Amino acid sequence: MRPSLRIGLALTASLSQAQDLTQYVLTDTGDTGGGNTFPGVSLPLGMVKLGPDLYTGSDSYSGYQADGDFIGFSMLHESGTGGAPKYGVVSQMPVLGDIENPLSDQSINRSVADETRLGYYKSSLVNGITVELGATGRAGMFQYVFPEDSGASNVIVDVSHVLPSYRGQGLGQSYLGGNISVTTLETGVRYVGSGSYDNGWNRAPEWTVYFCGNFEQNATFRTFLGADAENDTLVDYSDATSQASEVRLGAVFTFNTTEVTSRVGVSFISADQACHNVDTEIPAGTSRETLEDDVKTAWTDQVLSKVTTTDTSNTTKLQLLYSSLYHLLLIPTNKTGENPLWTSSEPYYDDIFTFWDLFRSGTPLLHILQPVAYEEFIRSLIDIWRFEGFMPDARSSFFNGATQGGSNVDNVLADAYVKGVRGAVNWTDGFSAMLTDAETVPPNNNDSRDTSSSTKEGRGALPDWIDLGYITTKYGRSVSRAIEYAGNDFGLYQVASGLGLDSEAEKYLNRSRQWRNQWNPDLTALNFTGFLGPRDEDGAWVDQDPLSCGGCYWGDDYYEALPMEYSFNAHHDMATLIDYSGGSDAFIARLEAMFEGGLSDSNSQFNYTLFNPGNEPSFTTPYLYNFVGRQDLSVKHSRFVADSYYSPTPAGLPGNSDAGAMESWLLWNIIGLYPITGQTTFLIGSPWFADLTIDLGGGKSLVVTATGGDDEGAIYVQSLQVNGAAWDKAWVAWEDVFADGGTLDFVLGSEPADWATGEAPPSPATKTS
CATH class of the missing domain: 1.20.1050.60 (alpha-1,2-mannosidase)
Incomplete structure (x- = not known):
């Protein structure tokens, strides 16, 4: 192992111990403004994502909305998805007073903004009830505080609860049936059962979730059945201990105390496995604070400590780094x-x-x-x-x-x-x-x-x-x-x-070269000729405006991006693409056209006219200048995209997170590299921190340093050393810095420098057969 790698690994260990990296994780980053991120409680890649479900009349993809009414708090969610909501099942809903019909509208607004941090979520309802949440991988905890002298303290368990969708197209989830059985314990109550549902954004057929819930306080209860899955008419509301039906069902639990704790396990195998999950992961008597500490430890050890820096002067950068790592791994x-x-x-x-x-x-x-x-x-x-x-x-x-x-x-x-x-x-x-x-x-x-x-x-x-x-x-x-x-x-x-x-x-x-057969050399836009274009069933070219994709939807010729955006996407055959585009100078001009009109003189605004930072087909485009000798322009545009469209705020993403896709783009920008998937090539950008150590596992690390980047605007690479040797290429390979670890030592400045004079990045599909 190189001495510098040993130093990097030692630095990683000491930093993760010295700093509380969780302080930089803002779990609500991207949960409004169309980002659709999940702000509740979850472990890395955890099955349980415990959080609120809110109704506004529009789709709540992760369950969360910044406004609207709470309709429940449920165990399963996704993060950063679109199309239609998924899950929002195994729900509880706290309600005050006498409940004549648990199927009627029990929704209620918040009194103050929800409080969220790593491992913790709290909602305060306008009727004075507070809800605090904690979770493990396959179980969760609800803690309720009901106001004094405000009537009965109730929790509704509605097996038929799902996140609704209003888009149509056969994507809305349906409740298909379920069961629930209640057992009174010496101390507390246990309920078990299952619910079956379908659809969501992937048009799934029937799927079943099993649950096992425990209330640690004694309660009376009534189970209920509805007339059907679509209305709120009660058929049965009694002290029956078990109900099973294809219509809406659940149970109401009523407590004579103002503080109620519930522990719930879930499983896709059986109710017994759901009980095993909750009994082993959240045994009776576990405190919510313990769960929060465990979640913080898991995220720190498994995720956050994999990327560390001693450059802690800029809190915003640290929040972007660690919040993005968090949302990437949900x-x-x-x-x-x-x-x-x-x-x-x-x-x-x-x-x-x-x-x-x-x-x-x-x-x-x-x-x-x-x-x-x-x-x-x-x-x-x-x-x-x-x-x-x-x-x-x-x-x-x-x-x-x-x-x-x-x-x-x-x-x-x-x-x-x-x-x-x-x-x-x-x-x-x-x-x-x-x-x-x-x-x-x-x-x-x-x-x-x-x-x-x-x-x-x-x-x-x-x-x-x-x-x-x-x-x-x-x-x-x-x-x-x-x-x-x-x-x-x-x-x-x-x-x-x-x-x-x-x-x-x-x-x-x-x-893989057949994309060339889709290249129409006669399509024109912005004084450029040649773009990817549609061909009819006879093979004839269809006239197409390269700056329009029609509806940009499933039945159109282009999906969620412009023809001009897609025309930069032959990343395995870049030399051919550059040739088709008219050569290097013309290719640079095409790229510049994507970004024209965006930079103000003060760099205080950035409003690209064609480049869409929320479109994945545009992700690689800012870095393509590396193929034609203008690495400085890759830095200019990629850095300003990051600075202008990302922030550690609830509306801090350029669009839907897409399950961490947006956050991953930002993380690569922070590191100063960008991958070409399916190849070993990484295009070189410009790192954000004076030092960054990435733990690669197996005792290996990548250490990235940057000098000269302290001044605002000092983003351009002046020189680079890779593993201690001078480097003149605008790319590195997997073997250079990742396979066995390595070092990237940048010198940055405020003006572009012509340092990347070596061979261009590979274009492996261009070679002759």
């Missing part, structure tokens, strides 16, 4: 041991939203920061293929979907393979799973958003891709799928090459 969910569909010795991960969002910068960062979990994640993806026939591009409640573009799980596997992930991964099966995506047309699931082919899994437009070498307007998202299919096939080339499968490697390398 999902996917580690449900190993909780998969009801099959028995396997492999790990199981769920709640993947979505590889279309995550493959560019999210999963490469997960690999670096969580190598053990990442290997398990890869194994889980392959195991899903073994039992279900396709790997997921998105998955939740044990069901694949929705696939927005290509089979981008192939990019994720390719990235893991070329960066040396081996361990217990069966790469023969892994490549077979990738071959399924590349060669097998998935059955059409007749999604109303796009009935042309499957949105559940795989590549629905394969018939055109295989037979024609491009994708026609017969299929929704034809152009954006074509550029993604090309990247997916490049992923197969990478893995086939590594496995010594020469004929397969050659085949998929050639197919």
Whole structure:
């Protein structure tokens, strides 16, 4: 081990002990303004995410809204998702006074803003009730304080409670049935049961959650049944100890005390397992403060301490760093041991939203920061293929979907393979799973958003891709799928090459170049000629404005991004793309056109006209200047995107978090590198801190230092040393700084410098066959 790496690891250990890194985690970052993040309580990749559910008449994707009325506090949520809400199940709702009908509207507003910090959540209701929450991986705690002399203290357990959706399109969750049984204990009450539901953003069929709840105080109770799942008419409201039905049901617990504590476990296997989860993770008598301390310790040891710095002068930067690390690791969910569909010795991960969002910068960062979990994640993806026939591009409640573009799980596997992930991964099966995506047309699931082919899994437009070498307007998202299919096939080339499968490697390398067949050399915009464009079913070009994508939705030719944005996305074949764009100078001019009009003279505003920082197809674009000798412009634009669109505030994201995708982009910006997924290449940016140590696991670390960057605006690289040697390339490889650790020593200044005079970053698909 290099001496500098030993110093870096020692520094990491001392810093994590000396600093309380949790103070910089603002759990409400991005929970308003469309960020949709979850501000409640969760462990890293934890199954339980305990938090509030609020109603405003619009979708509450993570359950949370800054305004509106509380309709419950539930055990399961996701973070940063869109499409439609998911989960919001296993709920409790505190209510004062006599309850004539628990199915009627029990919603209520807050009296003050909710209080949230790592491991803790508190809501204060206008009727004087306070709710405090704590959680473990598979259990949670509710602590209620009811006001004195305000009537009975009640908690409603509504098995039929889900997060509602108002978008239609068959995405809204439905309650399908359940059961609940109540047992009075010597001290307290226990209730067990299950609820079955469907849909959410991935259009899942029926899935079942089991619960086991404990109240530590004595209570009387009444169970209830409704007329059906859609209205609030009571059929039965009695002291029956058990109810089971396809209609709404639950129980009301009434206490003669103002302080009530509830401990609840959940499971997707059985009620017995839910009871085991709560009894082992939150035994009777556990304090909420203990849970909070345990959550802080888990996040510190497993996540926050992986990235440390001695440069603590700027609190805002520290909050952005550690809050982003937090939100990156909320999902996917580690449900190993909780998969009801099959028995396997492999790990199981769920709640993947979505590889279309995550493959560019999210999963490469997960690999670096969580190598053990990442290997398990890869194994889980392959195991899903073994039992279900396709790997997921998105998955939740044990069901694949929705696939927005290509089979981008192939990019994720390719990235893991070329960066040396081996361990217990069966790469023969892994490549077979990738071959399924590349060669097998998935059955059409007749999604109303796009009935042309499957949105559940795989590549629905394969018939055109295989037979024609491009994708026609017969299929929704034809152009954006074509550029993604090309990247997916490049992923197969990478893995086939590594496995010594020469004929397969050659085949998929050639197919990865088929994006060129989607390049219309006659499309024009902003005085530039040549863009990715649609072709009709006869192969003829369709006229297209490169600055418009129509509805930018499932049935359109481009999904959630402009043709001009997608026209920068052949990252495996950049030399060809630059040539098609008119050469290096023209390519620089095209990139500049994406950002024109954004910078004011004072740099106090930044309002790009075409570049969309909330669009994942634009994530890599600011860094593409590195391919054409203008690394300084990569720094200029990427740094100003970060400075202008991100802040450690509730509205501090440029758009939907997309399960940590936005946060991962920012984290790479902070580090001063950017990954090209499926390759070993990292494009060089500009680091934020004077020093940053990244624990890579296995006794290895990457230490990044920067001198000369103390002054505002001193963001441009003047020189760089990699592992102590002068460096003249605008990129590094995995082997340089990550495989065995390494050092990056930057000198920064306020003016651009022509330091990156070496060879351009690789363009591996451009070589002749």
